[in-house]
Amino acid sequence: MPSPRLPSKVARLLGTQMVVVIAVLVALWAFLLWGTRPNHPVKTTGGIDVTNVTITWIAFTVVILALALIHLIFARQLFSEAKGVRRGVKSW
DSSP states (O other): OOOOOOHHHHHHHHHHHHHHHHHHHHHHHHHHHHHTTTSOOOOOOOOOOHHHHHHHHHHHHHHHHHHHHHHHHHHHHHHHHHHTTTOOOEEE
């Protein structure tokens, strides 16, 4: 039966990709906040005001932070796997 561990290079590559995903999420978050900001002077905003903008920004921030945290946890696990650190999880 093959070993359940990843090769070191593969784990490091996947961990780096997880960190890149976090950077892309931050860029997406900044673009969404820029796109939903209230315009001054008020042009056609489609009915979005300061209250709706605040709610939208909070919702975007919570979702992006949750996704970034999940990717950070996976990246840390993959980097420790690349270093050869064993976790207390038993394989099948």
